[in-house]
Amino acid sequence: MSAFTLPDIAAQATNSQLPLDWVGMCGIALPLQINGQILRASADAGVSLDDGASRGIHMSRLYLALEALEHQALSPVLLNAVLECFLDSHIGLSASAFLTLRFELMLKRPALISPLAGWKAYPVTLNAQLKDGVFHVELFVDVEYSSTCPCSAALARQLIQQQFLTDFGNRTLSHEAVLSWLGSAQGIVATPHSQRSVAKLQARLRQGINELPIEALIDHAEKALGTAVQTAVKRADEQAFALANGQNLMFCEDAARRLHVALKTLPWLGGFNLRVEHAESLHAHDAVAHSQWHW
Numbered sequence: 001m002s003a004f005t006l007p008d009i010a011a012q013a014t015n016s017q018l019p020l021d022w023v024g025m026c027g028i029a030l031p032l033q034i035n036g037q038i039l040r041a042s043a044d045a046g047v048s049l050d051d052g053a054s055r056g057i058h059m060s061r062l063y064l065a066l067e068a069l070e071h072q073a074l075s076p077v078l079l080n081a082v083l084e085c086f087l088d089s090h091i092g093l094s095a096s097a098f099l100t101l102r103f104e105l106m107l108k109r110p111a112l113i114s115p116l117a118g119w120k121a122y123p124v125t126l127n128a129q130l131k132d133g134v135f136h137v138e139l140f141v142d143v144e145y146s147s148t149c150p151c152s153a154a155l156a157r158q159l160i161q162q163q164f165l166t167d168f169g170n171r172t173l174s175h176e177a178v179l180s181w182l183g184s185a186q187g188i189v190a191t192p193h194s195q196r197s198v199a200k201l202q203a204r205l206r207q208g209i210n211e212l213p214i215e216a217l218i219d220h221a222e223k224a225l226g227t228a229v230q231t232a233v234k235r236a237d238e239q240a241f242a243l244a245n246g247q248n249l250m251f252c253e254d255a256a257r258r259l260h261v262a263l264k265t266l267p268w269l270g271g272f273n274l275r276v277e278h279a280e281s282l283h284a285h286d287a288v289a290h291s292q293w294h295w
């Protein structure tokens with residue numbers, strides 16, 4: 001049996017006198033309870049080291065405080081409690097506490113027409129911080145959608161008009177012939193290009209909001225865009241998707257403006273920063289727009 005006590009290097013003093021903004025651990029694996037699901041998450045947990053004379057923080061105390069997340073449904077109250085626990089275990093050392101959680105929210109989405117449904121995984125990041133006694137939660141989520149270029153659609157329509165003149169300019173129009181022409185690849189000679197696009201939404205919850213409206217944010221953004229990517233798809237669903245794309249032609253600027261206007265109506269949202277990326281099929285580079293409000 002050893003008579004030695006374990007050396008505690010973190011508790012030693014340092015003569016550097018230099019406080020640090022963030023000290024902690026990144027990439028901690030843990031399960032979370034969200035929307036009635038147990039989700040695999042990754043956490044970054046940290047505090048400020050305001051006492052510049054202390055060698056280090058007590059990592060294990062932050063790690064152990066995370067255990068509370070395993071046993072209760074995730075909520076702003078729970079996040080606040082965990083952050084308070086970070087600070088209570090670092091009295092005299094730290095005035096600010098930080099927690100970032102990353103996970104994929106699984107949502108079952110119905111098809112547009114058929115009675116089918118399938119799962120979508122939305123990457124989510126939650127940032128919570130308790131600084132000078134003020135608690136903030138930010139919610140980041142990526143929403144994928146389809147965007148059809150309005151310029152390309154207009155150019156394609158012009159080509160179709162030109163083809164119509166070529167094919168029917170000198171002929172008496174017959175309803176049956178025009179109908180058949182409209183349904184043929186020889187008539188509809190050009191199609192606009194579309195791209196898989198992503199809206200990266202960052203939303204700050206207003207003070208006092210006691211829920212995490214992740215699904216509501218996603219639903220609201222998808223409704224504003226009108227062309228969310230689909231899961232299970234039969235031909236009837238694909239046709240409905242083609243119609244949705246045709247009715248929602250979007251440059252990246254249009255998508256950013258739609259989202260800006262839509263997000264501003266959410267009563268729980270105190271500010272946002274959004275970025276849309278259209279992974280162009282016309283170019284090898286992306287078209288991107290940003291917008292923010294009270295960010």
Ligand SMILES: Nc1nc2c(ncn2[C@@H]2O[C@H](COP(=O)(O)OP(=O)(O)OP(=O)(O)O)[C@@H](O)[C@H]2O)c(=O)[nH]1
Pocket residue numbers: 008010055056057058059060061
């Ligand atoms: N502060 C700090 N600790 C580290 C680091 N890397 C590993 N650790 C280890 O994290 C472990 C947990 O630290 P503490 O929470 O201070 O552990 P402890 O002293 O047994 O716990 P308490 O009695 O609660 O202070 C220690 O063994 C540290 O050596 C680092 O970069 N900084």
